[in-house]
Amino acid sequence: MPATTSQVRRAAKRLYRWCVVNEKVEEGRARAVVERVLTSRRRGYLSVLGEFKRLLTIDSARHTAKIDSAVPLQIDLQTRIKEGLSRVYGDPIHAQFAQNPDLIGGIRIQISSDVYDGTVKSRLQALAASFGIRST
Amino acid sequence: MNALILLTQNDPGQIQQIATTFGVDWPHLVAQIISFCIVCFLLHRFAYKPVLQVLAQRRELIAQDVVDREKIKAELEKAEAERRRIMLQADAKATKVIEETHAAAARLLEQEMQKAVSVAEQVIAKAREAALLEHDRMLAELKREIGAMVVEATASITRKMLTSDDQRRMAEETIKSLGRAA
Numbered sequence: 026m027p028a029t030t031s032q033v034r035r036a037a038k039r040l041y042r043w044c045v046v047n048e049k050v051e052e053g054r055a056r057a058v059v060e061r062v063l064t065s066r067r068r069g070y071l072s073v074l075g076e077f078k079r080l081l082t083i084d085s086a087r088h089t090a091k092i093d094s095a096v097p098l099q100i101d102l103q104t105r106i107k108e109g110l111s112r113v114y115g116d117p118i119h120a121q122f123a124q125n126p127d128l129i130g131g132i133r134i135q136i137s138s139d140v141y142d143g144t145v146k147s148r149l150q151a152l153a154a155s156f157g158i159r160s161t
Numbered sequence: 162m163n164a165l166i167l168l169t170q171n172d173p174g175q176i177q178q179i180a181t182t183f184g185v186d187w188p189h190l191v192a193q194i195i196s197f198c199i200v201c202f203l204l205h206r207f208a209y210k211p212v213l214q215v216l217a218q219r220r221e222l223i224a225q226d227v228v229d230r231e232k233i234k235a236e237l238e239k240a241e242a243e244r245r246r247i248m249l250q251a252d253a254k255a256t257k258v259i260e261e262t263h264a265a266a267a268r269l270l271e272q273e274m275q276k277a278v279s280v281a282e283q284v285i286a287k288a289r290e291a292a293l294l295e296h297d298r299m300l301a302e303l304k305r306e307i308g309a310m311v312v313e314a315t316a317s318i319t320r321k322m323l324t325s326d327d328q329r330r331m332a333e334e335t336i337k338s339l340g341r342a343a
Contacts, residue, residue, distance in 0.1 A: 143335030156308020
């Protein structure tokens, strides 16, 4: 089993690739990998599992969109958002809708490091920044 | 006297008769004359001469004193003249020193004045700069405070005024921006 950091990363990446089927991580394979590594208890297995978890988290963030809105979104709007995300990112995107009254109005879509912010709060923050206020 | 001489020439006994009348004793008279001469000689030899020598010495001393006094007077005058000359020189030197001191004091005063003016200008410049900074800081603070009030008021009003249609329209705008990204 791996001992150095690079060996740990290589091993975790190998396991992660084995879990990806059709550019999507299969949950069953991932669970099997975790159980197998845990039962093996070889040297550095916890490090490998930590790196494996990090890769899964990155993958999940890449395929998960977080949509915040000030008020609950109608079904048709949710569908249009999902369609739009699929058009932009191709892969089937898992959308998580949440309500956040602090946004005042509009919606905020975040997927991985991309953010589409059309909320009133963000505009007010821009206005506050123009006044030299760092945060509202 | 002439009458006596004539009388003698005419009659020598008459002279003797007159001398006897007046009690003249010729030997006694000659002896007295000789004694008188001896006394005169002795006085001249042992009294007058030393006295005259003493007097001469005194005269010389007095003359020497006079000469010395004249010398002393001359020396005094010379010393007085020297003193006056030295005093004049000292006075001139003192005047020169005072003038130089005045000039140095004036230069020093001018330098100190220039330094004071320079320091005052620096202080004024710093004060002006500090005032400008303070002014800018107050303006920025005022701007922030007004901005915070504006943002807070806008958020409050917007929260109250936004309708469901407005919410939908804003959501659709975001969806359109997502479509533009595609």
